[in-house]
Amino acid sequence: MNERTIAKINEWDKFNHLFKRHELPAKTVLLREGDISKNLYRIEKGCLRTWFNNDGNDITTQFFFEGDSVSSLESFKMNQPSLFSIETIEPCILQSISRKDFQFVMDSTPSIKLDIEEHLFKRLVYCQKLLLSHIKDSPQKRYEEILNQRPDIIMRIPQHYIASFLGITKVHLSRIKSKLARKE
Amino acid sequence: MNERTIAKINEWDKFNHLFKRHELPAKTVLLREGDISKNLYRIEKGCLRTWFNNDGNDITTQFFFEGDSVSSLESFKMNQPSLFSIETIEPCILQSISRKDFQFVMDSTPSIKLDIEEHLFKRLVYCQKLLLSHIKDSPQKRYEEILNQRPDIIMRIPQHYIASFLGITKVHLSRIKSKLARKE
DNA sequence: GACGTTTAATAACAAATGTTATCGCTAGCC
DNA sequence: GGCTAGCGATAACATTTGTTATTAAACGTC
Numbered sequence: 526m527n528e529r530t531i532a533k534i535n536e537w538d539k540f541n542h543l544f545k546r547h548e549l550p551a552k553t554v555l556l557r558e559g560d561i562s563k564n565l566y567r568i569e570k571g572c573l574r575t576w577f578n579n580d581g582n583d584i585t586t587q588f589f590f591e592g593d594s595v596s597s598l599e600s601f602k603m604n605q606p607s608l609f610s611i612e613t614i615e616p617c618i619l620q621s622i623s624r625k626d627f628q629f630v631m632d633s634t635p636s637i638k639l640d641i642e643e644h645l646f647k648r649l650v651y652c653q654k655l656l657l658s659h660i661k662d663s664p665q666k667r668y669e670e671i672l673n674q675r676p677d678i679i680m681r682i683p684q685h686y687i688a689s690f691l692g693i694t695k696v697h698l699s700r701i702k703s704k705l706a707r708k709e
Numbered sequence: 710m711n712e713r714t715i716a717k718i719n720e721w722d723k724f725n726h727l728f729k730r731h732e733l734p735a736k737t738v739l740l741r742e743g744d745i746s747k748n749l750y751r752i753e754k755g756c757l758r759t760w761f762n763n764d765g766n767d768i769t770t771q772f773f774f775e776g777d778s779v780s781s782l783e784s785f786k787m788n789q790p791s792l793f794s795i796e797t798i799e800p801c802i803l804q805s806i807s808r809k810d811f812q813f814v815m816d817s818t819p820s821i822k823l824d825i826e827e828h829l830f831k832r833l834v835y836c837q838k839l840l841l842s843h844i845k846d847s848p849q850k851r852y853e854e855i856l857n858q859r860p861d862i863i864m865r866i867p868q869h870y871i872a873s874f875l876g877i878t879k880v881h882l883s884r885i886k887s888k889l890a891r892k893e
Numbered sequence: 894g895a896c897g898t899t900t901a902a903t904a905a906c907a908a909a910t911g912t913t914a915t916c917g918c919t920a921g922c923c
Numbered sequence: 924g925g926c927t928a929g930c931g932a933t934a935a936c937a938t939t940t941g942t943t944a945t946t947a948a949a950c951g952t953c
Contacts, residue, residue, distance in 0.1 A: 579845050586841065599834055642826065649829065650783055652836045657770065659843040660876040661763045664940080684901065692844040697940055699902055847909080868931065881910055883932055 536637055540630050544620040549613050555595075556611040562600035564621040568593050571617030574686055577609040585686045588614075588678055598645075601627075614682065664693045665701045720821055724814050728804040733797050739779075740795040746784035748805040752777050755801030758870060761793040769870045772798075772862055782829075785811075798866065848877045849885045 544567065549555075556562055558577055568591055575595070576585045586609060589595045597607035601624060622630075631638045658667055668691060672679055678687065688698040728751065733739075740746055742761050752775055759779070760769045770793060773779045781791035785808060806814075815822045842851055852875060856863055863871065872882040 577841075584841075584845055586844075602830070645833065646786070646829065649833045649836060652833060652840060653783075656836060656840045656843065657761075657768075659840065660770075660873075661768055683899080685899095689844075694941060695901080696903085696942080700940090703902075849909095867929085869929095878911060879931080880912080880933085884910085887932075 536634065536640070537630075540622075540626075543626040543630070544622050547617075547619045547621060549617045549619065551613055551616050553613045553617070554610055555613070555619075556597055556600075556607055558608065558610045559606045560600075561604060562597040562607050563624055565594060565596035565601060565624075565627055566611075567620040567622075568595065569618040569620060571613060571615045571619075572681060573611060573613050573617065574682075575609045575611050576686075576689075583689070585690045588682055588686075588690070590677065590681075614686070659692060664691050664697065665704070667691050668698065668701050669705070720818065720824070721814075724806075724810075727810040727814070728806050731801075731803045731805060733801045733803065735797055735800050737797045737801070738794055739797070739803075740781055740784075740791055742792065742794045743790045744784075745788060746781040746791050747808055749778060749780035749785060749808075749811055750795075751804040751806075752779065753802040753804060755797060755799045755803075756865060757795060757797050757801065758866075759793045759795050760870075760873075767873070769874045772866055772870075772874070774861065774865075798870070843876065848875050848881065849888070851875050852882065852885050853889070 546569075549571075555564075555566060555573070568589055570591060572591075573589045573595055574585050575587045575589075575597075576583045578584075595611060597609065597611065599605065600607035604624075631641060658670065662670070668687075671687070671691075684698060685695040688695040691698065693701075730753075731750075733755075739748075739750060739757070752773055754775060756775075757773045757779055758769050759771045759773075759781075760767045762768075779795060781793065781795065783789060784791035788808075815825060842854065846854070852871075855871070855875075868882060869879040872879040875882065877885075
């Protein structure tokens with residue numbers, strides 16, 4: 526799991542010079558599973574996913590859009606090999622900041638450090654909720670949840686990525702969709 | 710999800726007077742789903758579980774043993790209704806500290822505050838791993854994982870609690886066990 | 894416009910998991 | 924000793940989900 530909307534933009538404005546701009550085509554890999562994360566990315570335009578290899582077929586764990594930040598936080602923070610890859614889905618415009626510069630920003634701006642901590646805590650709560658929904662809800666219910674909460678994901682992301690994110694096969698997701706369509 | 714082993718004991722020694730000792734019978738509820746958490750508990754003896762109500766049947770989300778700490782962190786920290794209940798499984802001896810005193814300890818001892826932050830981060834990583842195992846692994850594999858990593862849980866906790874923790878029915882868990890037994 | 898690639902829908906069948914019911918064992922209690 | 928409640932195993936059947944294969948639509952590229 527990764528980064529979303531890491532802090533209010535305005536506080537970051539004075540550090541804009543620390544970011545580097547990138548224009549990347551679709552399916553570009555920013556970080557490969559097993560490598561150590563050197564950068565954190567802000568998304569100006571486009572969308573990305575994180576995924577890992579599971580016996581040959583990849584499993585998507587999260588999606589990211591304009592305004593989000595993305596990195597392998599565990600790898601970035603602990604200087605350890607990342608458990609997943611980061612890859613663009615659409616052509617993207619990104620801004621990257623290095624681990625070192627990021628540390629500098631954190632150390633020099635307490636309010637940002639606080640934001641990051643709060644952000645981490647929220648991610649923990651979010652992750653717990655996701656886990657609970659996997660324990661108690663059917664895949665169909667989880668799909669409907671996304672459909673309600675984040676229709677943008679459904680509209681924009683290829684279906685087989687969504688299926689693996691839900692923890693089911695693309696065939697089954699297709700069945701769920703047609704079942705829901707018939708109900709109306 | 711909750712608290713485990715919140716910090717090295719020795720650093721806490723000078724705050725022992727802030728803790729209150731409790732002896733409780735099995736099946737005692739410490740915090741009821743929907744209430745706001747006022748205390749954090751250290752476990753001296755016994756084991757507990759956290760669970761929430763899902764259409765009448767309860768779902769167990771975590772287990773806690775000697776040396777662990779337990780609370781509804783979200784509720785404790787944010788002063789919001791807890792999403793789950795905390796309940797003893799065996800007769801227990803616990804030590805409780807109030808929200809206010811806990812805050813005092815955090816504020817007066819930076820090393821403890823750092824520990825807590827690191828602890829939170831580890832919980833996030835743990836929660837992510839659990840979530841991934843729910844997406845990619847079969848219930849049987851998750852059961853074998855516990856059997857290897859935490860045999861104490863299997864030995865000590867009633868099976869139907871473990872089943873709901875794994876996200877399956879107790880019937881299915883029984884099947885998995887007999888299948889594994891036949892393999893040997 | 895022809896071609897390959899990606900994406901999605903569907904069918905037929907296999908495997909995994911849930912539901913309900915029954916039985917036996919054990920521990921605590923009278 | 925007998926009773927009851929809780930726990931666990933098992934069977935029979937229903938439902939959900941995965942697997943594999945086929946087809947077709949959409950899209951980009953040349």
